[in-house]
Amino acid sequence: MNRALRILAPTIVGLLFLGGWEWLVQARDIPPYILPGPVLIGQTLVRDWASLLPSLVITAQITFAALFVAATLGLALAILFAQSRVVEMSLYPYAVILQVTPIVAIAPLIIIWADNLWLALLICAWIVAFFPILANTTTGLNSVDPNLRDLFRLYRASRWQVLVRLQLPTALPYFLAGLRISGGLSLIGAIVAEFVAGTGGSSSGLASRILETGYQLQIPRMFAALVLVSAFGILIFLCLTLVSHLLLRRWHEEAK
Amino acid sequence: MNRPGSVSLLRLDAVGKQFPGGVTAVEGVSLDIAEGDFLALLGPSGCGKSTLLRMIAGLIEPSEGRLAWGADMAGRIGFVFQEPTLMPWATALRNVALPLELAGTPRAEAERRAREALARVDLTGFESAWPRTLSGGMKMRVSIARALVTRPRLLLMDEPFAALDEITRHRLNEDLLRLWRDERFTTVFVTHSTFESVFLAERILVMSPRPGRIAAELHVPAEDRATPEFRTSSSYAAHCRAVSHALSAAMAA
Numbered sequence: 001m002n003r004a005l006r007i008l009a010p011t012i013v014g015l016l017f018l019g020g021w022e023w024l025v026q027a028r029d030i031p032p033y034i035l036p037g038p039v040l041i042g043q044t045l046v047r048d049w050a051s052l053l054p055s056l057v058i059t060a061q062i063t064f065a066a067l068f069v070a071a072t073l074g075l076a077l078a079i080l081f082a083q084s085r086v087v088e089m090s091l092y093p094y095a096v097i098l099q100v101t102p103i104v105a106i107a108p109l110i111i112i113w114a115d116n117l118w119l120a121l122l123i124c125a126w127i128v129a130f131f132p133i134l135a136n137t138t139t140g141l142n143s144v145d146p147n148l149r150d151l152f153r154l155y156r157a158s159r160w161q162v163l164v165r166l167q168l169p170t171a172l173p174y175f176l177a178g179l180r181i182s183g184g185l186s187l188i189g190a191i192v193a194e195f196v197a198g199t200g201g202s203s204s205g206l207a208s209r210i211l212e213t214g215y216q217l218q219i220p221r222m223f224a225a226l227v228l229v230s231a232f233g234i235l236i237f238l239c240l241t242l243v244s245h246l247l248l249r250r251w252h253e254e255a256k
Numbered sequence: 257m258n259r260p261g262s263v264s265l266l267r268l269d270a271v272g273k274q275f276p277g278g279v280t281a282v283e284g285v286s287l288d289i290a291e292g293d294f295l296a297l298l299g300p301s302g303c304g305k306s307t308l309l310r311m312i313a314g315l316i317e318p319s320e321g322r323l324a325w326g327a328d329m330a331g332r333i334g335f336v337f338q339e340p341t342l343m344p345w346a347t348a349l350r351n352v353a354l355p356l357e358l359a360g361t362p363r364a365e366a367e368r369r370a371r372e373a374l375a376r377v378d379l380t381g382f383e384s385a386w387p388r389t390l391s392g393g394m395k396m397r398v399s400i401a402r403a404l405v406t407r408p409r410l411l412l413m414d415e416p417f418a419a420l421d422e423i424t425r426h427r428l429n430e431d432l433l434r435l436w437r438d439e440r441f442t443t444v445f446v447t448h449s450t451f452e453s454v455f456l457a458e459r460i461l462v463m464s465p466r467p468g469r470i471a472a473e474l475h476v477p478a479e480d481r482a483t484p485e486f487r488t489s490s491s492y493a494a495h496c497r498a499v500s501h502a503l504s505a506a507m508a509a
Contacts, residue, residue: 147341
């Protein structure tokens with residue numbers, strides 16, 4: 001019953017919200033260039049699917065590429081930090097600087113410096129996405145049970161054995177939690193960077209579609225693009241949650 | 257005060273430990289541990305008995321005195337912590353096999369010996385169980401199996417049963433004693449329970465707190481323990497009384 005309610009309750013809220021929205025638009029006769037109703041947005045989504053899909057694919061490519069690089073580099077850097085306090089102390093502040101600097105402020109520079117727009121967007125998305133993975137994994141690698149560490153010392157485990165058999169498994173739940181945060185952030189990074197870059201012809205992502213529909217007052221199409229961005233973000237989150245569940249379900253308390 | 261003809265496994269010579277910050281945890285402990293001894297370190301919490309045990313394990317360097325080993329102990333020391341200290345991401349079997357695998361034993365051989373060790377602690381059938389599905393007592397058995405899997409010459413136990421309920425604790429006490437009788441690994445058992453120390457150990461070292469020193473040594477002869485129902489016998493009660501007095505004296509000093 002609890003499980004059904006967890007799906008049913010938000011569905012009802014969503015339907016009520018959409019119904020109220022449609023009713024408001026109809027009853028007040030709000031023009032579609034101010035606020036289109038959900039029905040019109042749905043129709044536009046179906047009609048414009050063929051032209052929106054290529055943009056979704058581009059945004060998805062940038063998002064996944066950024067997430068992949070963020071995960072790989074974040075993990076590698078965290079392992080490096082765990083090996084040497086000096087390296088951690090030397091580099092960590094700069095990772096923080098990269099994290100706290102607003103991406104919209106540095107995106108123009110990156111777009112100027114990078115050879116092509118795709119690469120520039122990838123770098124922006126990566127900057128936004130990589131810190132949670134680095135920070136979480138670093139915490140995880142340092143969260144080893146001190147008694148287990150002593151046990152490994154007692155049996156004269158090598159540095160490599162400690163890393164592979166003790167630190168990495170301990171860090172896995174932390175890494176996956178970071179990955180889930182970064183999944184959403186890399187999408188945000190990809191979108192924000194494209195906004196800064198402005199519209200860029202036909203081979204551009206969903207942010208460009210949103211910008212250009214704004215200029216052209218094609219508000220239903222703008223909403224359709226928005227729906228795609230949100231749906232894609234939710235999909236990323238669900239996929240990463242599933243991966244995390246599959247990897248941890250046998251041993252970790254948090255994986256229910 | 258060793259049994260005649262016994263071989264010294266370890267001698268502690270005026271061993272002391274002062275932590276940075278000036279806390280003296282252990283002071284002037286001299287002690288001879290013979291092969292096959294079952295020795296209990298008894299004292300209140302914070303008396304330095306765990307520190308002493310960790311120095312014996314080589315996990316902490318003593319700041320004074322020295323430890324002299326009678327044999328090469330590389331990989332021959334087992335340690336059981338207060339908590340089961342299992343890797344939650346590994347099954348019981350993989351946990352027990354860990355010390356062997358760290359030493360480079362081939363996987364099949366390590367697994368065979370881990371199975372054997374689990375059987376010795378009555379956990380046959382639980383090889384592929386995950387730690388979180390096991391009860392506290394069973395986790396502790398896995399932990400003991402892991403310590404025994406290398407066939408250690410010296411087993412160090414740091415209040416291993418303190419967190420368990422009394423019924424489970426008594427059972428594990430009996431099982432530990434049975435294992436020790438069968439295999440005669442030298443055991444140093446840290447506890448703050450008078451009753452547990454008398455039930456298990458032949459030699460009981462009572463420690464005084466801050467700084468930890470050995471205040472008294474008492475013996476429970478094997479003949480006494482051989483009495484059936486030792487735990488409810490009058491001889492057990494008498495030993496407990498003696499140890500308890502020694503402990504009170506150590507605390508008052």
